Amino acid sequence: MRKPASVYLLKQPPPRTNQVSCANCALDHICLPRGLSQEEIDDISQVVKARKVLQRGEFLYHEGDDFRGILAIKSGSAKLVASDQHGNEHIVNILLPGELLGFDGLPEEKHHCAAIALETTSFCLLPADNMEELFHNVPSLTRELFKHTGEMMNQDRTQLILGKRPAEERMAYFLMSLSERLKRRGFSASEFKLSLTRQEIGNHLGLALETVSRLLKKFQDEDLIVVQNRFITIKNLAALKSMLDAPE
Amino acid sequence: MRKPASVYLLKQPPPRTNQVSCANCALDHICLPRGLSQEEIDDISQVVKARKVLQRGEFLYHEGDDFRGILAIKSGSAKLVASDQHGNEHIVNILLPGELLGFDGLPEEKHHCAAIALETTSFCLLPADNMEELFHNVPSLTRELFKHTGEMMNQDRTQLILGKRPAEERMAYFLMSLSERLKRRGFSASEFKLSLTRQEIGNHLGLALETVSRLLKKFQDEDLIVVQNRFITIKNLAALKSMLDAPE
C-alpha cells in the first residue's frame, strides 16, 4: 500500500517562509489542485511556494532564464511574450488567475518566452527540482498537468485558426473569450478593464493598433459593447458570439 | 530499491501480436525512447503497440474519438486537422516519423483534432490505460513526455508568430523547416516530395492555393528551389533562411 505522499516528499520540516496552502485557495477548481483529492492537495501544498508581488511590466521570467518550475497566477494577469528572428515581440498568450505557465521551459530547461505582469500580479511556483518526485508520488497530479498542457495546446491552436479569420472576428473572439474566462474566475463577465493597450491587443491578435481602435468603435456603434478607454462593457454577448459561427 | 519496471508493468505475459521493439527502432533518438536508459526502453517496449498501415486519407483518429493513448509516426506522415465553428478545416500541424501526436485528447479524454495519413503511413501506440502506471514506474518517461509536449507548444507558437508574417516568409519557413526535419530523420534535406497539395499547403500556412503556386514559382525564378509538381529541390537553403531573419 502506498504511504502518504508527504512521507516521501518531506525529508525535512517544511519551510514556513513563502508558504501557501492550495487547500484554502479560491482558485482550487481552476489551478493545480483541480481534480486532486484533499490528501493530494495537502501534498502539493508542501512544495508549492508563493512568490512576491510584481508590478506592471515586471518579469515573472525572462526568455533564456533557467527553467525553475511551473508557475500559477494567483492574482492579476500576465502576458507571454516570444520574440522572433526579426527582433519583434509577439504576445502569444494572456494568463489569468489560476492559469499555469512556464511549460515553454520544459524542452531545453531554459525559457523560450518571457512572462510579464500586466498589472499588480502575484504568483505561485511548483519547483522543478521536486517534480520528478511528484510524478512518482502523485501520479494524479501528473495526469492533471498533462491535461493542463493539452488545454494550452488546444488554446494555442484555436488562436492559430483565429489568425486566419478576418479582423472583426478576431476582436469578437478576444472580447468573448476574455469575458467567459473572467466569469469563470468570479469576476464580472460584462464589465472589465483591459489590462492591455491597443498596441498590445493588436500585437496579440495580429492587427495594427489602429484597426483595434476602429473595431472597438464599430462594435460600440453597433451597440455590442461600450468602450470607455480601457473599460469595456459587454452589452450583447450573443451577437459577439454569433460572429464566430456565422455561415461564412 | 526500485524493482525493474517490467515487474510492475506485466501482470501477464506480454501479448506477441502487434509487438514492436523501441530498442531496435531507427527513430529512437527522436521518438519516445529519446533520453531513456536501455532498461527503460525495454520497459516501454512492453506496452507500446504497433498498429496497421494506413493509406493516404485514412484516419489515425477522428475528432471526437475517445482518447486511447499517445501515438508515434513510425513511417510516412500525417496531418493534424482541426475544424472551426464555420465548418472549415485547418491543418494545424504536419507529423513526420518519430513525432508524437494525440495530446489534443488529454484534456477531455476525447480527441479535439483529427489525424489523417498524408501517404502510406504506419504508427505505434502508447496506450492510455497504462500511462498512469508508467508515470509512477518510469518517471523519466514522464519527464520526456513533458519535454515533447513543451516542444510541440513551442512549435505551435512559432507557427502562430509566423502567421503574422508575409506570405513569402511563411513559404520560406515551411520549406526550410521541412528540409531540416527530414534531414534529422535521415532523408535528403535538399530533395523531397511534398505529400501535400497546394491547397493543403495553403490551408496550413493560411494562404490561398494560388498564392502557394505563385510563391513556388517565384522561388524557382530566383534560383532558390526547383519545383517539379510535388517534387522540390532546394538549391539555396541559406537564401531561404535569410528571408526569415532579414532586418524587416
Added chain:
DNA sequence: CGTATTATTGACTCCATTCAAAGATAGTGG
C-alpha cells in the same frame, strides 16, 4: 484513353496596413 483532380497564370478587388495628424489620458513635479 478519358475523366477528375490538381496546378498555373492573369485581372480585378478589397481588407487591413501604413502614414499622418490631432485629441485624450495618466502620471509627475512645481
Added chain:
DNA sequence: CCACTATCTTTGAATGGAGTCAATAATACG
C-alpha cells in the same frame, strides 16, 4: 491643484499584399 509631458488613442486618407474569380494547362488515376 494645475501645468506639463509622455504615452496612448482616435480618425482620415492613401497604399498595397494577398484573396477571389476565371480560364487554361498539367497530372494522376481508373
